[in-house]
Amino acid sequence: MQYRDMGSLDLKVSVLGFGAMRLPVIDNNSANIDKEKALKMIRYSIDKGVNYIDTAWPYHQGESERFLAEVLKDGYREKIYLASKLPIWEIEKKEELDQYLNKQLEKLEVESIDFYLLHALNKKRWAKVKRLEILAWLEEKAEQGKIKYIGFSFHDSYDIFSEILNSYQWDFCQIQYNYLDTEYQAGQKGLKKAFEKDIAVIVMEPLRGGWLAQEPPRNVKEIFAKTNKDWNAVEWALHWLWSQKEVSLVLSGMSNLEQVKENIKIAEESELGLLSENDYNMMEKAAEKMRGPISCTRCEYCLPCPEEVNIPEIFHLYNKAKLMGEEEKMADKYYELDDKTRADNCIECQQCEAVCPQNIEIIELLKQAEDFFSEYK
Ligand SMILES: NC(=O)c1ccc[n+]([C@@H]2O[C@H](COP(=O)([O-])OP(=O)(O)OC[C@H]3O[C@@H](n4cnc5c(N)ncnc54)[C@H](OP(=O)(O)O)[C@@H]3O)[C@@H](O)[C@H]2O)c1
Numbered sequence: 001m002q003y004r005d006m007g008s009l010d011l012k013v014s015v016l017g018f019g020a021m022r023l024p025v026i027d028n029n030s031a032n033i034d035k036e037k038a039l040k041m042i043r044y045s046i047d048k049g050v051n052y053i054d055t056a057w058p059y060h061q062g063e064s065e066r067f068l069a070e071v072l073k074d075g076y077r078e079k080i081y082l083a084s085k086l087p088i089w090e091i092e093k094k095e096e097l098d099q100y101l102n103k104q105l106e107k108l109e110v111e112s113i114d115f116y117l118l119h120a121l122n123k124k125r126w127a128k129v130k131r132l133e134i135l136a137w138l139e140e141k142a143e144q145g146k147i148k149y150i151g152f153s154f155h156d157s158y159d160i161f162s163e164i165l166n167s168y169q170w171d172f173c174q175i176q177y178n179y180l181d182t183e184y185q186a187g188q189k190g191l192k193k194a195f196e197k198d199i200a201v202i203v204m205e206p207l208r209g210g211w212l213a214q215e216p217p218r219n220v221k222e223i224f225a226k227t228n229k230d231w232n233a234v235e236w237a238l239h240w241l242w243s244q245k246e247v248s249l250v251l252s253g254m255s256n257l258e259q260v261k262e263n264i265k266i267a268e269e270s271e272l273g274l275l276s277e278n279d280y281n282m283m284e285k286a287a288e289k290m291r292g293p294i295s296c297t298r299c300e301y302c303l304p305c306p307e308e309v310n311i312p313e314i315f316h317l318y319n320k321a322k323l324m325g326e327e328e329k330m331a332d333k334y335y336e337l338d339d340k341t342r343a344d345n346c347i348e349c350q351q352c353e354a355v356c357p358q359n360i361e362i363i364e365l366l367k368q369a370e371d372f373f374s375e376y377k
Contacts, residue, residue: 001049007200013249016267017052021059022253031061041365042071056085069109085119116147121377122156155357161186172200179240195246203250209297212237224287242270292319296356310341318369331376343370
């Protein structure tokens with residue numbers, strides 16, 4: 001495994017971190033983690049040198065943190081840096097801050113969380129952070145030893161990112177970044193700005209939730225063929241990131257052991273500056289052809305939908321249909337979904353839109369998807 005600096009912090013992290021948000025599950029139920037498989041995967045990665053594990057309050061409907069307590073037994077806790085996040089959207093009063101952190105420590109069965117993030121900051125949540133004086137509270141918790149390093153994860157425009165970055169002496173930050181999202185949210189500009197300020201950057205959604213791991217369309221393959229590198233889609237996406245000096249660590253939400261092995265191998269082969277200028281130019285061209293009409297990354301923050309609509313899967317099928325020209329095949333898959341999970345069950349309660357980190361107009365787009373697929377019924 002290779003290791004990199006974390007901004008001004010006196011420690012080194014593995015270039016690949018494990019995101020515990022997309023673990024294997026049983027019966028398609030995200031709360032029902034396949035513990036045997038997931039434990040093996042995470043411990044395997046630690047045995048191979050991965051030293052950073054990322055979780056959060058809502059992952060796997062609250063079960064990710066509880067499950068990690070099991071994984072980190074038998075000496076594994078001491079081998080890694082543990083990251084978790086404060087769910088700002090759940091907090092209304094100052095008193096609740098301690099309640100959430102104490103519960104997280106209890107679920108994780110640890111004395112301290114190494115990297116503690118304000119989860120998915122955006123303009124509205126940043127206003128709440130200021131109103132409830134959450135930064136002062138974080139410092140108090142660091143003094144008490146309940147957390148070590150203070151950071152935030154981010155989903156909003158660059159201007160808000162810049163404001164947040166300049167407002168506090170952060171230890172680190174976490175942004176969505178991959179070769180499609182160079183000018184989206186914090187983007188490349190945000191990455192460089194954080195680096196200049198010596199604030200470590202952790203990358204999330206490096207494969208855009210799996211979108212960049214799929215077999216690329218023919219026109220994209222033709223572009224990749226114009227380079228001297230014989231890489232698959234995952235290698236292109238991950239090497240693109242690790243080639244950049246501003247990236248400290250790339251989190252991947254791996255969902256089976258083969259993915260863990262492959263990503264570790266790519267991490268070991270990674271190198272600063274591995275991509276040439278021509279490679280970057282080619283990838284910019286590839287990106288133009290890889291963007292689907294809906295910027296969903298299947299993070300599942302919108303689930304569970306009270307009406308059981310399977311929003312991420314519907315958007316994934318719609319994106320594939322539009323981008324890969326697989327309209328009929330994707331329509332077939334859409335009608336194979338349990339009918340109570342299809343788009344026409346949406347009652348427009350807006351619960352999903354309030355939590356979507358990508359700010360997607362979910363209700364309107366569900367209607368569009370339903371109309372589109374109904375033409376192939
Ligand atoms: N703080 C926040 O707001 C926030 C938001 C999102 C994510 N995160 C964190 O960041 C982590 C990383 O983000 P992410 O999970 O979206 O990462 P990602 O790497 O973009 O997507 C993970 C998905 O990519 C696919 N994948 C990974 N490696 C692969 C391989 N070698 N071959 C084929 N497919 C592969 C898998 O999809 P399939 O399951 O379809 O095979 C996997 O579930 C998360 O796990 C979470 O810890 C934080």
